[in-house]
Amino acid sequence: xxxxxxxxxxxxxxxxxxxxxxxxxxxxxxxxxxxxxxxxxxxxxxxxxxxxxxxxxxxxxxxxxxxxxxxxxxxxxxxxxxxxxxxxxxxxxxxxxxxxxxxxxxxxxxxxxxxxxxxxxxxxxxxxxxxxxxxxxxxxxxxxxxxxxxxxxxxxxxxxxxxxxxxxxxxxxxxxxxxxxxxxxxxxxxxxxxxxxxxxxxxxxxxxxxxxxxxxxxxxxxxxxxxxxxxxxxxxxxxxxxxxxxxxxxxxxxxxxxxxxxxxxxxxxxxxxxxxxxxxxxxxxxxxxxxxxxxxxxxxxxxxxx
Numbered sequence: 501x502x503x504x505x506x507x508x509x510x511x512x513x514x515x516x517x518x519x520x521x522x523x524x525x526x527x528x529x530x531x532x533x534x535x536x537x538x539x540x541x542x543x544x545x546x547x548x549x550x551x552x553x554x555x556x557x558x559x560x561x562x563x564x565x566x567x568x569x570x571x572x573x574x575x576x577x578x579x580x581x582x583x584x585x586x587x588x589x590x591x592x593x594x595x596x597x598x599x600x601x602x603x604x605x606x607x608x609x610x611x612x613x614x615x616x617x618x619x620x621x622x623x624x625x626x627x628x629x630x631x632x633x634x635x636x637x638x639x640x641x642x643x644x645x646x647x648x649x650x651x652x653x654x655x656x657x658x659x660x661x662x663x664x665x666x667x668x669x670x671x672x673x674x675x676x677x678x679x680x681x682x683x684x685x686x687x688x689x690x691x692x693x694x695x696x697x698x699x700x701x702x703x704x705x706x707x708x709x710x711x712x713x714x715x716x717x718x719x720x721x722x723x724x725x726x727x728x729x730x731x732x733x734x735x736x737x738x739x740x741x742x743x744x745x746x747x748x749x750x751x752x753x754x755x756x757x758x759x760x761x762x763x764x765x766x767x768x769x770x771x772x773x774x775x776x777x778x779x780x781x782x783x784x785x786x787x788x789x790x791x792x793x794x795x796x797x798x799x800x801x802x803x804x805x806x
Contacts, residue, residue, distance in 0.1 A: 504633065520575070522566070597622045602627070608632075614678070615647060615649075619650075630645070631644070632644040636790060641797070646676050646680055693707050697766065697767055
């Protein structure tokens, strides 16, 4: 019932599903429910509430539980949201494996742990899958669906259909790979950003501006492959025009950074000057970010319907 679990609960309730939020600490659950109530009410007031149900109707669908067996009774889909710790996640799935039937889907929110590390050896491995959300899932709809080598194709299809039904944007990976797809793309951008700042080519704040007021403007609506397609007369024409230049630039990329030392301090100082590392300030900036994401999601939905 941490940040990701709360957000998932809100997404499923917005889709009209009954949700049981499980945790081992009653106080954690109580505060989670209070937080969800506050968020859902605020979203309704601002006109950004997802789904067709009112805030009260959605909140009525969410209950809390400290007993795992009672929590999963009658469930058709279980979304695990524990911290990114392999042993902890394996322990939870080991417990679930003993108490669930043959129809429930066991899904993990992990952002980097491979399904083969999480689910191998479980009796219900064919029902296991990774559904990796983007933080925060309520505001960013992408979900990466990553199967275990033994996952039944019907598990993948049912998970995909469920994510579509609750308004998320699922993508299917054909096989597992370190970092899945989103983080591989993200880390490639972070890595080159780190090198450019470290080599003194650009300041940290200007680097971020290149993304927010440059690449990010396009990428909010179309991906890198469609960008190539539209920036020439199709992909083949783009490659014909730019392949040599791309290869020339890519061959100048440096090694994977250590993400420590002087460059870390330089970037940390610049970011801290812009957004001081104080809980109140960070929370305010996150709230601003979420409001921007909500507005963008609304705009994208409107543009698609137009």
